[in-house]
Amino acid sequence: MDLKRDTATVAAGADSICTELQFQEQTNNRVHRLSERFDFFHVITFLFLTYNAVLSSYRSRGNPGDLAFVISCYGELILLFWCLKRYENLGADAPVEHKYRLKVVVWILTTLLTVMFAWRVSQIMPLCLKIVVWGMSGSVIVAGFYAFFIFSGDVKGANDYCKLGDEKHELYDSLNPEEKV
Secondary structure, eight states: OHHHHHHHHHHHHHHHHHHHHHHHHHHHHHHHHHHHHOOHHHHHHHHHHHHHHHHHHHHTTTOHHHHHHHHHHHHHHHHHHHHHHHHHHOOTTSOHHHHHHHHHHHHHHHHHHHHHHHHHHHTTSOHHHHHHHHHHHHHHHHHHHIIIIIOOOOHHHHHHHHTOSSOOOHHHHHSOHHHHO
16 A cells, blocks of 8 residues: 555656646746747846937937937947848748848948948057057958858868867767756
């Protein structure tokens, strides 16, 4: 009798563990879906950016050039974040032309922001530092163009470089499934 009671207790415990695991999985799925729709980090970043833009606009209300700079930078950053989010959300089945157009828009926006900030910073610098600022900005723009449009990364080459090709890993294979988690 003790064996039957212990078996029933173990079975009841296993059922409760399975139920608890299913509940945790459902909760995790709900939280994941909520976080996909409403990303708190993005909202906080957007609110911080908006607060700074409003504050900077208020401070530069007497100078139309400064006000135009603040408003245009804010608008470009919002467009850049929106385009990056759209690019992140594109699936593998998205048309290549759509991805390419988004990459072009992202590169144009980052180039425009880089030039605007370099122009703004170089206004207060002596000549030798203006040359450094514009040289660094130009190198960032050229490197971005190269990374976005010219460089076509060879994934197999990267895997060979990192030694993660198709070869079997003895240590990983020697682990049991519980240890792999």
